[in-house]
Amino acid sequence: MNIGAAAKSSGVPAKTIRYYESIGLIPPAHRTESGYRDFSKIEIDTLRFIQRARSLGFPVKDVAKLLDLWHDRSRASSDVKALATGHVEAIDRKISELHSMRDTLLHLVTQCHGDDRPDCPIIDGIAGGEQMTAADIAS
Amino acid sequence: MNIGAAAKSSGVPAKTIRYYESIGLIPPAHRTESGYRDFSKIEIDTLRFIQRARSLGFPVKDVAKLLDLWHDRSRASSDVKALATGHVEAIDRKISELHSMRDTLLHLVTQCHGDDRPDCPIIDGIAGGEQMTAADIAS
DNA sequence: CTTGACCTTCCAGTCTCTGGAAGGTCCATA
């Protein structure tokens, strides 16, 4: 299976597959006589695994760890769980950071009449900052 | 005021101030005879504005637009509101994306006993993907 | 045999900094 078909079947773009090979996330693919990459079913499964892990937000380095854990049949499930739990916590931190940004911003937005006049509580809020809250402190 | 004092007083690290100058977000600072950057109070206010806008998650390009809007006294508040509203929507999209990741992942995590045994629903979930939901589709 | 869709490599750009090296400057103290 060439890289285009592998991309379609795994959901990982061809360019990204080459990139993953270049950084060593996946081993170098076999080549046909003419130099085209040739992917086996197992390699497609690996790409799909990577695609799913990435879509869950795991950084590429963690995906590498997950691939190792996947192939290590003697590893404890607690190892995987620790990695996943850490990631959930990272997501939670990100979410609450975004929430505080959103709250502050929405507060300013609702105070702005948004018409032709130049007076604007949003700009004033960013410039003055007196009523800035979580997002301000969090930075 | 030299760059170190400007950094302290604005909350923008010295390195970042130089970076902002290099990309044109702020105009080149005045220099002392010996070549040190010298910041006025107005420039510190600008840096503070930038710091607050960035802490609200505005991308640097939008911060540039906000700076223009800040200095344009004839602009309509609706222009600012449009920018801010667009950003709130972007934040909302990000939050819901993270939420669906979190939900999927937490579902897998709670199914994993996390002990010494190798059997692991997290790895199986990523590999098999049958019970993958939003995060899978969202990608 | 030509055409068009694929494949290859390599370089550059995105975005927002951040670290580090090599060297100049400023100020206070000995």
Next chain:
DNA sequence: TATGGACCTTCCAGAGACTGGAAGGTCAAG
């Protein structure tokens, strides 16, 4: 006055995760 340490300067490189594009080779259909 000399010296030390804390500042400042520039420039280059790297992070993370791709993505675009150019230049050129290959494959399959008509």
